[in-house]
Structures are given as C-alpha cells and as structure tokens.
Amino acid sequence: MNAFDLMNRLSVIYDARQQWKIDHKLADILLLVICAVIAGCEGWEEIEDFGNERLDWLKKYGEFEYGIPSHHTISRIVAAINPKQFQKCFIEWMQACHRATNGEIIAIDGKTARGSYDKGKDKGAIHMVSAFATANELVLGQIKINDKSNEITAIPELLELLEIRGCLVTIDAMGCQRDIAKKIVDKGADYLLAVKGNQGKLHEAFENHFSVERMNQWKGDTFRTEEKSHGRMETRLHIVSDIFDEFVNLSFDWKGMKTLGIICLQEWKMVYLMLTTSVCVITFPLRN
Numbered sequence: 001m002n003a004f005d006l007m008n009r010l011s012v013i014y015d016a017r018q019q020w021k022i023d024h025k026l027a028d029i030l031l032l033v034i035c036a037v038i039a040g041c042e043g044w045e046e047i048e049d050f051g052n053e054r055l056d057w058l059k060k061y062g063e064f065e066y067g068i069p070s071h072h073t074i075s076r077i078v079a080a081i082n083p084k085q086f087q088k089c090f091i092e093w094m095q096a097c098h099r100a101t102n103g104e105i106i107a108i109d110g111k112t113a114r115g116s117y118d119k120g121k122d123k124g125a126i127h128m129v130s131a132f133a134t135a136n137e138l139v140l141g142q143i144k145i146n147d148k149s150n151e152i153t154a155i156p157e158l159l160e161l162l163e164i165r166g167c168l169v170t171i172d173a174m175g176c177q178r179d180i181a182k183k184i185v186d187k188g189a190d191y192l193l194a195v196k197g198n199q200g201k202l203h204e205a206f207e208n209h210f211s212v213e214r215m216n217q218w219k220g221d222t223f224r225t226e227e228k229s230h231g232r233m234e235t236r237l238h239i240v241s242d243i244f245d246e247f248v249n250l251s252f253d254w255k256g257m258k259t260l261g262i263i264c265l266q267e268w269k270m271v272y273l274m275l276t277t278s279v280c281v282i283t284f285p286l287r288n
Helices: 001-009 028-039 046-051 071-080 083-097 148-161 178-186 200-209 213-214 244-254
Strands: 105-112 127-133 138-145 168-169 189-194 222-229 232-242 259-264 272-274
Touching: 001 028, 001 083, 028 046, 028 071, 028 189, 083 138, 083 148, 105 148, 105 259, 127 148, 138 148, 148 178, 178 189, 189 200, 200 272
Parallel strands: 105 168, 168 189
Antiparallel strands: 105 127, 127 138, 189 272, 222 232, 232 259, 259 272
C-alpha cells in the first residue's frame, strides 16, 4: 500500500480550522490515526503514544513539523471532519491499492462491531456493511448503519462507491432484493444471492421444484463435500442448474438471473442460491 498516495488523497479533505492557528496539518493527523488504528490502537491516548514512538517513520510520509499533537487535539480535529468525505477518500485509496480482477469474489455482509454496545452510556451497538475481497482478505469499503434492518438501503450505497466490474458479488438473504440485483448487474458484475422466505414467490418456486424426491434422482451437475464439524461428519450436496420454466417469469424481475444453486445439508435442509453466471461456484463457503 502506497502511503504517499494516501497522503495525496487525504490532502483534499476540507479543513474547517482557521489557517493561521494551525500547527498540525490535517493530512498528518489523519495519516497518524489510520496507521495507529491499523496497528491495533483503540483510543486517542494510544494513538498519541503510537505517534510519539514512531515519529521518525511517520515523517517519511508527512511533515509533522511540530511533532505529534495531544490526544485531545487529535480527537477534536477528527470529530470535525466530514465523515462522508473521509469515507470516500479512504475507499478510493483502498481500491487504488487493490484492483479487483475478473471473477474475483467480493462478499458483502453486515456485522455488529464487537464491544460497541454500552448500556451504561446509552450507546447502541455499531452496525457496519462491508465489502470484502476474499482472495486478498481485504475490506474494500464499509458503511455504518443505524441498525441491521437498514442493510437493504446501505448495500446500494456501498456498491456505488466500489469498482466491481467483472467480479462476483455474494450477499446473504438480507440483500436478496431486486434493486440490489439490478445495481450489481448495471455495474458490470455478477451476483450470487441467497434466497429465503423474504422473497416469497422466488423461495416457493425453489421449494416446489427441488423436492427431496427430485434431489434423490438428480441427473445434473453435482458436487459432494464431507467435513468434520461439531464432532460429527457433515456431508453437503451441491447442485447447479439452468433456470426451469417456472423460473422464467421470475427472471424478468431478477435482472440477469441465469443459474440456480442448491446446497443440501444434513436432514435435507436446503440453501437456495441464484446467480447471473453459469460458472460453477458451488464450492464457495456459505453459512448454514
């Protein structure tokens, strides 16, 4: 990752301070905060300590003419910047560091930040929606949301910030929405969406077509895996298929739908998937 490129991007963030009172450049402070957080610092005092211990290294990329500011100054200045502008800047830098290639899997998922809930301070848990490049184990971008129900509105916002052309975007059932599917296809990518009861007609079509009897006699493409989990051997049967007649009308609602995927778990529990690509991805790990 190029720190000089990061500094160039940070330098365009608006600094609302009065210029004649500035001792510490905004880009220097933001560089310090980013590096400290990546290194595992969790508070403003730890960030200040990190800067003092690594000042010589930080000066290779920033000016730090007056050294490291106090943790009070760091906190105050970071709180004053435009969060959306900083988010856009940081995502652009991450994408410059990582160029997604054709066929790469980008997993979009919502998570609750561990330890972010504080009942005593009436502070709710922090929910984030993140885009994760699975090959390089790198978060390409993320958006904070008020609660998990807002993932549906946050995912399109996150997609808008990302360059995903040629990639395969995977989302769990929460993100199985027509507008999200269309957004992914319009940006030149493919999708793999998990299908559950929140899409009634689509889920019903899967259940009606892929009965237990039909699965037992399946003649199409399959792939079987066995792994030890929770002290027992688990067998999973993966199936891929072109869309059938009863899915044709539904495919008009789901832009680009081309392939159906089914994972048969223990006791014939089914996980249903739909894809815009005919490339076999049935070995992709998915939560039960």
